[in-house]
Amino acid sequence: MKKAIIAMSGGVDSSVAAFIMKEKGYHIIGVTMKLYDNDDIGIDTERTCCSLSDIEDARSVCYKLGALYYVFNFKADFKEKIIDDFIETYENGGTPNPCIRCNRYLKFDKLMHRMKELQYDYVVTGHYARIEKKGDRYILKKAVDLSKDQSYVLYNMTQEQLAHVQFPLGEMEKSETRKIAEENGFINADKKDSQDICFVPNGDYAAFIEDYTGKKYPEGDFVDTSGNVLGKHKGIIRYTIGQRKGLGLALPCPMYVKEKDLEDNKVVLCLNDELFSKELYANDFNWLSIEEPKEEIRCKARIRYNQKEQPATAKVMEDGKVKVTFDESQRAICKGQAVVLYDGDVVLGGGTIL
Known part of the structure; x- marks a missing residue:
């Protein structure tokens, strides 16, 4: 058996x-x-x-x-x-x-x-x-x-x-x-699916990190893409690419987190149009259902869990990193998230976005 x-x-x-x-x-x-x-x-x-x-x-x-x-x-x-x-x-x-x-x-x-x-x-x-x-x-x-x-x-x-x-x-x-x-009378038949990260059930990642590490992450400047100061942020770990809500700023038009300048402790904001890009690089790539391709391949790629896959081209670079080029620009590609490549319903492989 x-x-x-x-x-x-x-x-x-x-x-x-x-x-x-x-x-x-x-x-x-x-x-x-x-x-x-x-x-x-x-x-x-x-x-x-x-x-x-x-x-x-x-x-x-x-x-x-x-x-x-x-x-x-x-x-x-x-x-x-x-x-x-x-x-x-x-x-x-x-x-x-x-x-x-x-x-x-x-x-x-x-x-x-x-x-x-x-x-x-x-x-x-x-x-x-x-x-x-x-x-x-x-x-x-x-x-x-x-x-x-x-x-x-x-x-x-x-x-x-x-x-x-x-x-x-x-x-x-x-x-x-x-x-x-x-x-079958299982006790959990009507139990709701868990949605949150298990060790941060309230979704407040920054508070968890500060409590867990005992560190306080210093305030710094919100700036626009030209370097103009727009206000103060409450610690760089509190923001993620594409975020608009919770910035605590009174702005003349909606602005979004474009990038985080760790060296100068600045959070760069931009207009929605400036969040889009066509390319990404990924490392720690795992080719799963196929061998690592020697040539450029056509596929569809997903850059976040709930996103619909988007047409793209993928190429393994000499250093082993994978370059993914989308047919159309994608919004708020986040460093640290995964890019996963598909051929129809087959997972070709994936890696961590750099």
């Missing part, structure tokens, strides 16, 4: 993934990754993923399915790989995507290592995406339910990981998932 570890967050998706694998005849165990203590990140609520109530929900589902349930302590890895990088990226003027790093370093690295130690065959998650084999190569594809597709945050997977991971929900609509949970 094949054996699968089900990564369970306490939500409805991973619970139904566990149910499906059990129905397919797999021997399953449920595991939750303990990533932090609420005290560590200054949160006194249970609104975060992998909180005590989430653990109890996951345990309840496993009990219903007759499966053993474990909690693995990955707190040290989460601090080093996710939280510290999150802070460092903001301090260096970027906008991080911690969910991508969590998938890369914890779900599909640490958890797969644990899978091998326990001599199991697969890691299973509740992600909405599909894995298929084409010749000798595994390919990652978008989910059938495009409104829930999570392929963008999975581009960092390796061929070895794709061979030992299953996404049972990739062929399903979200409504089907909830129906299965309801029919």
Whole structure:
């Protein structure tokens, strides 16, 4: 009998993934990754993923399915790989995507290592995406339910990981998932999907960083693209490219964050038209469903999670970085975010925007 570890967050998706694998005849165990203590990140609520109530929900589902349930302590890895990088990226003027790093370093690295130690065959998650084999190569594809597709945050997977991971929900609509949970009396059948970064559930990233590090980020000048001072900002980590709300300025027309000058501690504002650009460079690039191309390729590219892919050309440079040139200018390309390349519903690969 094949054996699968089900990564369970306490939500409805991973619970139904566990149910499906059990129905397919797999021997399953449920595991939750303990990533932090609420005290560590200054949160006194249970609104975060992998909180005590989430653990109890996951345990309840496993009990219903007759499966053993474990909690693995990955707190040290989460601090080093996710939280510290999150802070460092903001301090260096970027906008991080911690969910991508969590998938890369914890779900599909640490958890797969644990899978091998326990001599199991697969890691299973509740992600909405599909894995298929084409010749000798595994390919990652978008989910059938495009409104829930999570392929963008999975581009960092390796061929070895794709061979030992299953996404049972990739062929399903979200409504089907909830129906299965309801029919089986799962405690989390009506539980809302978590939207926020798990360790910053209130969305105030700057306050989290200041509380966590004990640092105060000094005020500086808002300036326009000509260098004219427009007012004072409240610390450079509080702003991201394309931001308009929350600047605290009375301006004659709407202005947006164009860039952050770390050296002089200035936030540069511009008009909306000046936010658009056609090119980006990305590093730490992972070619997933294809080998690294020797020539320029046509594709579609996505520069943020909820964006529709845009026609583009991609080229690997001599230094290994990838240059992506869009057919039409894109708004507010953010350093630190991911660019992911697609051919139809196939994920070609992705990297971090420089």
